[in-house]
Amino acid sequence: MKLNAYGRSGLTVSQLGLGAGQIGDAALDEAHVAKLLNTALDLGITLIDTARGYGLSEERIGRHLAHRRSEFVLSTKVGYGIDGYADWTGAVIHAGIDAALMRLQTDVIDIVHLHSCSLDVLRAGEVVEALMRARDAGKIRVAAYAGENDPLGWALAHGGFGGVECSVSLFDQRTLQHWLPAAVERGQGVIAKRALGNAPWRHAERPTGQYVEAYWDRMQVLAYDTTGLPWDEFALRFSAWQPEVSAAITGTTSVENLRRNVDAVNRGPLPDEVVAQLRARFAEVGSQWQGEL
Template identity: 30%
Template sequence: MRKRTLGRTGLQVTQLGYGSMGLRGPRTWGVRVVSDAEADRFLNEVLDSGINFIDTAPDYGVAEERIGRALSKRRDEFYLATKCGCDPVQHDDQLEIRHTWTAEVIKNNLEQSLRNLQTDHIDLMQFHGGDAHTLVEAGLVDLLRDFQQQGRIRFFGVSTSLPELPALIELDVFDTFQIPYSCLNRAHHDLITQAAATGAGIIIRGGIAHGGPDAEIQRDKLNAIWNTAGLDELLTEGMNRAELILRYTISHPHCDTTIVGTCNPAHLAENQQAVEKGPLPESLYNEITSRVKQTGQ
């Protein structure tokens, strides 16, 4: 698979990564629920396909436990990214997502993640949100540096978006940034470039989920942009909507990897084939951009 260097980390990551939110399990949210056996089979298919970057979080229900159970014996085949600042509360029928920015929560996240993932180190620990002032003043950046020196994490970054992103970039302390972006959600386009200029690696999320009428979670605003821009008219022979969106995402020159979540083997194969085709032709990329901008985005 196509690989890129994840910024200053030096990690050679596949440009198609895997986002494990879909493995969150029952009593969380949404309608996509897979069994433990299905999760085990699918995670092994992810590695068998050549993907070497897996992103997860304590906020994703039982996803970490499933990754640990299915893949701990293959730990040397992939890079493992998780998150901290996660303070979820499990109710009878749903998982309430909360983020709490204290050293206690961060330490608990690390300990729990190491146990759940059945590993002795995390390749990339990311703050799951947070603002620049809090992360610095509460000593949480220094805390992750301590974990790094102890060898419990290799690198650290932040998963974020506007309005917090600019101030976090200015800190110039993160090895990676995880940022939402797609052809229908271009608000962070220039900020991705600014983040990469610090030497940080760039992980794109929402490259498919944030676009198109075929997305698992339907967003009326994004569907309206797609339809108003007439993007179906730009699909070339053999290209479906997901391919157009995914290849647009990797056309950003600073997209090192884009994490796509699916539990469907056929979709996994389609995503891999799309990324292997590489960025869109410049003329098609420019036409998509022009049409989307004309919608006011």
């Protein structure tokens, strides 16, 4: 087990976390959501990541897991979407955290991220200061930033953020090259989102106009050899076991897929020589690719 950077904040997370965006869909059966969330904890997942913008996700986590709150690290994101408050202001940060505390049915939220705000918003300082005040007041444990590219680099260099959430996948390794090694040196936790790179291998032809399109294009250029492993296992073991990553998150509404993901990550990292080849190939052809927003 590699050193978990979040351990320095008193938080310990397993290598795989649950991205709870998909469970926010109002069309999902409530009993099924309850089963999925509780199964995640039963399988040893200790990080659940949600956001203000994920529909019913926060509310459902509170409803179905409040009685197991001590068993997992809770992460959410704020900055927008509160009636009566302008987005990306100090006031909406405080209101968003208070609303999340109620919806999640908890006295404290372990990690709260600014949710992909722009570099200009970060530099203005108001939302950063509001997040730090919430941390100092004991409402949250770790102030963090979720995003990509230059704003991510700014947040990591700022010094006040205890962690970040950013894309780390076979098809999105720029963070590993540019920013995350220094984050580890500073003791900042890293949650890797899009660990499957939106699973572009599901599409035999270019999925034009779909969210996965950019990753499909990258997959063709990179032309990785999966060494005989299923694509999902290959991708998850790459992302979750990078030394810069505290935990990788994947989202699903399927209990079966959840079990598959846990089993894959529990098989441990890919062989060192395979990882070296994958990182070298990305550095060769993809080092200038921006992180997808």
